[in-house]
Amino acid sequence: MTFSTASHSSSAQAQLPQKLPPGNTITQSKQTGGVVPKKENKPEAKPLAHxxxxxxxxxxxxxxxxxxxxxxTRLQSDFYQDQLQALRASHPVRPAPSIIALPRSALLHFKETFQILHTIYKHEGPRALFKGLGPNLIGVVPARAINFYVYGNGKRILSDYLGYHDSMTTPWSVHLGAAAIAGMATGTATNPIWVIKTRLQLDKSNAESGKGGRQYKNSWDCIKQTVRHEGIRGLYKGLSASFLGVTESATQWVLYEQMKIFLARREAAKLADPYHVHSSWDDVELWGGRIAAAGIAKLFAAVATYPHEVVRTRLRQAPVVPVGGGKVQVKYTGLVQCFKVVAREEGLAGLYGGLTPHLLRVVPSAAIMFGMYEFILRLFGTTS
Known part of the structure; x- marks a missing residue:
């Protein structure tokens, strides 16, 4: 009597667990009771969407x-630090117990911030509040596009290479590596734009000092003068501080991703609960949580790494050009030298000049930017 080895082997193989490719889940077949793979609806990778x-x-x-x-930008420069000191001298504050001094100092800082903002509006007009917006947008749009593009695709490539196919188990080191690469690429590509933007924002009217009008007519004139007096290298002033600033963007990305993972796990737990009824509040909680996560991540990253912002602005300031057309006088010549000069002349507080308006700007800015980023990715049919 002969036995069919083919039927026996196929039966045995059917009972062996089969290795499934990543991205699949295992479900039980109602008809046969066997295990069958079920593909997840994983969003398609669309590099240009980022x-x-x-x-x-x-x-x-x-x-x-x-x-x-x-x-x-003005409060980070040395000229407006002098203006701020004059404002404080005209309104002296009496000493107070330490328990009151800190909150009073914070409130005073906010008051001074909006007083200077009102002064700009009053003496220079509403257009001054948007000074440098043109080169700022010319810088922001490609900078953010490059940063999000390199980060989003870099994270995906690193995750695939290292074998992490589930976003909720991807380690923070992958996010850190992708953020560092994105930060350096962005800084190198857009540094000349930020130099021009900074100099235009610091270009103040010299009428009160009798020196005539503004130094730069427009962005193009600023580029020509910078190259004429400092060469092409002048357009890359502050690049070393920009690379130092990669720590801020990397910290922000890592914190944001970790908070997003927490929100994703919370959402997954709700979906796994058979008694949970999905409502519009769940969508509000998810999207509101992501927007809040972006703002909180930026807050912590900005406070921890802020001194590099001041140093970068000082390095990008226009040098003093003598009337006779002689050599330019450069006060800040390098990253370390700039740190030393600011700390020596203004104390450690000088390295945090403009922190309040900076936080007032970057925290809501990060929330708006990341919210739009996530929303537009959804319109493209993919996710971050």
Whole structure:
């Protein structure tokens, strides 16, 4: 009597667990009781979607927060630090117990911030609140587009290479690596734009000092003067501080991703609960949580790494050009030298000049930008 080895082997193989490709889940067949793979509805990877979403998000946030960006840049410069000191001298504050001093100092800082903002509006007009917005948008749109594009696709490539196919189990080191690469690529590509934007925002009327009008007519004139007096290298002033600023963007991305993972796990737990009834409040909680996560991540990252912002602004300031057309006089010559000069002349507080308007701008800006980023990715049929 002969036995069919073919039927026996196929039966045995059917009982062996089969290795499934990543992205599949296992369900039980109602007809046969066997185990069958079921594919997840994983969003299709669309690399250019990150580029468009990042650019639109950056443009929206930069336009809405432009007045605070102008104020922040001015308070980071040494000229407006002198103006702030004069404002404080005209309104001396009596000493107070330490329990009251800290909150009073914070309230005073906010008051001074809006007083200077009102002064800009009163003496220079409403257009001054949007000074530098043109080069700012020219810088923000490609900067955010490049940053989100490199980060989004870099995270996906690193995750696939290292074998992490589930976003909720991807380690923070992947996010850190992708953010560092994105930050350096963005800083190198857009540094000349930020130099021009900074110099235009710091270009003040010299009527009170009898020196005539403004130094720069427009963005193009600023580029020509910078190259004439400092060469092409002048357009890359502050690049070293920009690379130092990669720590801020990397910290922000890591914190944001970790908070998003927490929100995703919370959403998954709700979906797994058979008694949970999905409502519009769940969508509000998910999207509101992501927007809040972006703002909180930016808040912590900005406070922790803020001194590099001041140093970067100082390095990008226009040098003093003598009337006779002689050599330019440069006060800040390098990253370390700039740190030392600011700390020596203004104390450690000088490294946090403009922090209040900076936080007032970047926290809502981050919330707006990341919210738009996530929303536009959804319109493209993909996710971050």
């Amino acid at each position: 580029f468009v979403a990042g650019g639109v998000g950056g443009m929206t946030a930069a336009t809405l927060t432009s007045p605070l960006d102008v104020l922040k």
